[in-house]
Structures are given as C-alpha cells and as structure tokens.
Amino acid sequence: MWFKNLQLHRLPAPWSVNPEQMQKWLAPHAFAPGNSVEMQSQGWASPRDDDSLVYTLNGQMLLVFRAEKKLLPxxxxxxxxxxxxxxxxxxxxxxxxxxxxxxxxxxxxxxxxxRAFSIRRDTRVWIDTRHGWLVIDAASQAVADEVRALLVKSIDQLPLGTVRVAHAPVSAMTGWLLSGEGPAGFTLDQDTELRSPAEGNATVRYVGHTLDTDDMRRHIEAGKQCMRLAMTWNDRVSFVLTPSLTIKRVTPLDVLKEASDPTAQNDDERFDSDFTLMSAELDRMLADLLDALGGEQGSGQGAGSLATPQAATA
CATH class of the missing domain: 1.20.5 (Single alpha-helices involved in coiled-coils or other helix-helix interfaces)
Incomplete structure (x- = not known):
C-alpha cells in the first residue's frame, strides 16, 4: 500500500470535490485493453478491482493510472x-x-x-482533499508526465500547482551535510550524492557509509553541492530527497509496521487501515519537510501552472 515515490503537487486546501464527481470525471477515460492494432493504451483503473474508479476514505482519495504496452521488438x-x-x-x-x-x-x-505480448503498469495517485496534496507514486518523470496529462484531460480546469518553498532543496541539503545534522524531526542517513556544478560534473556518492562531517566539508568547500540525501523522519519513515523535491525510496519503518490495525478481519479492512495510516503519516511528514525548507511560499495553483513541477524558491 505504501507509496514508494512522492511526486508532489498542490491543490486548493480544502478541495471541495466528492467521490461521485471524481467518478464522473474519470469514467470517460476508464482503461480498456488495446485492440489488435494498438501499440499502447491507457486510462483509469479501479483501485479495489470493483466498479469504482476512485477509492475514498476520510477525505483521502486513491486513483490508479493504468498503461498497457505491446512488446514488439x-x-x-x-x-x-x-x-x-x-x-x-x-x-x-x-x-x-x-x-x-x-x-x-x-x-x-x-x-x-x-501476437505481441502485453505488459501493464499501474501508477497510483493519492489525493488529500483536506490538506491540498496530489501525489503521484512514480520515480520516473516521464511516467508522472503521463499521469498528469490524463488528469488534465479527465478533470476540467484541474487546479493543480507546484510546491514552492523558501529554501531550495539543494542548498538546504548541502547545509545539513555541512553541519552534520538534519533539521528538527529528521536525521541524516548514510546515502548521499555530492556534485560539482562546474564543467565535468565531478560527483561523489556515499552508499551505506558514515557521512563524516569533515569529509562533507572538504567536498562542499571544493564547490560540490548535495543532489540526493537519505533521511529519516521521526524514526518512522525513511526516504531520499532530491533537488526537484521529488521524494524517493519511501519506506515505513518498524514502528509503523507494528502500528497496523491488528483487528482487521479481511483484505478490505486491512486496505482501509493501511491507507489511513499511510496518508496520515505522510501528511505529517510533508508538513515537517516544508517547515524544514523554510515553509511554503505559495502554491502556484491553477491550470496555467501545470509545467513539470520543480521545487521553487520564493
């Protein structure tokens, strides 16, 4: 259930849309398998393999974008x-x-x-109508672009905006490495990448390695900047932060796995419990992360802001 990647977008908070309206928007673009002469097809699929294209619980929505492609070498x-x-x-x-x-x-x-084989790829979309988040579970920018394109096609005048923060993630991550400490509520893990913006793009990567403050200072004084940084939020969720504010390798830690509802009797109840836990924890984590980056400076909401989202500074 947990999203592995978070491509962040802003919506009005709260966003007054109900499940019936969302279903009406998505239905004309429901997924249908491609015919014999189509190389690929895409559309919205049911998150719970039933008749509904939108799963809703406590103001949280889950959509599934499905793409099918035929393999013809x-x-x-x-x-x-x-x-x-x-x-x-x-x-x-x-x-x-x-x-x-x-x-x-x-x-x-x-x-x-x-006679070609077909492969399907499902990409999940989480919409928090209360706090104004639309999050795509995609590591690839190209996949996220496909999902956004269908969202815009499905929902007339979708008020989707970028996330704008006071401090650019690159400068914030570089500062955290220089001090050897993460911001309040966050700890630095043992994966990072530092890169020089100068010609040649000299790069140093640490994987599962202690981030020695003196080593970090030498690289930063030589002109390198932090381009990826593994972090943990409140001992509950680990992730990797990137310059575009895309969050990758999201992993719930043991304390959250143990918090799953032990009384869930069937798959539906477990799904409800897991989705509730994920959305609540990620809501809190994202709020803390925005604070760590100096706070949000305006959402840039509106149809005109649907360019590829970037972490923008005010």
Missing part, C-alpha cells in the same frame, strides 16, 4: 521485413525502393501486433 520487425523484401525482389526482379520498404514494414508490424 524492432529486431523482429526488421528481420521479417528483410525476408519479405527478399521475396519481393525475386518476384519483381529488382530491390524494393524506400516507399515499398516502408509499406512492407508497416504491413509486417500490423501482422505481428496481434
């Missing part, structure tokens, strides 16, 4: 196309020209598509 298409071209050359007495080769390749692709 270019090498296979090329191999079959060459064989067909050789047969055609024997028949007509000369090699096929560019136009004929293009038509042959299109014909081969159409013939092979129905």
């Amino acid at each position: 270019a090498s296979v298409v090329t191999q079959v196309t060459k064989a067909r071209a050789a047969d055609l050359e024997d028949q007509q007495g000369f090699k096929p020209g560019r136009k004929q080769m293009r038509e042959l390749k299109e014909q081969v692709t159409d013939e092979l598509l129905p």
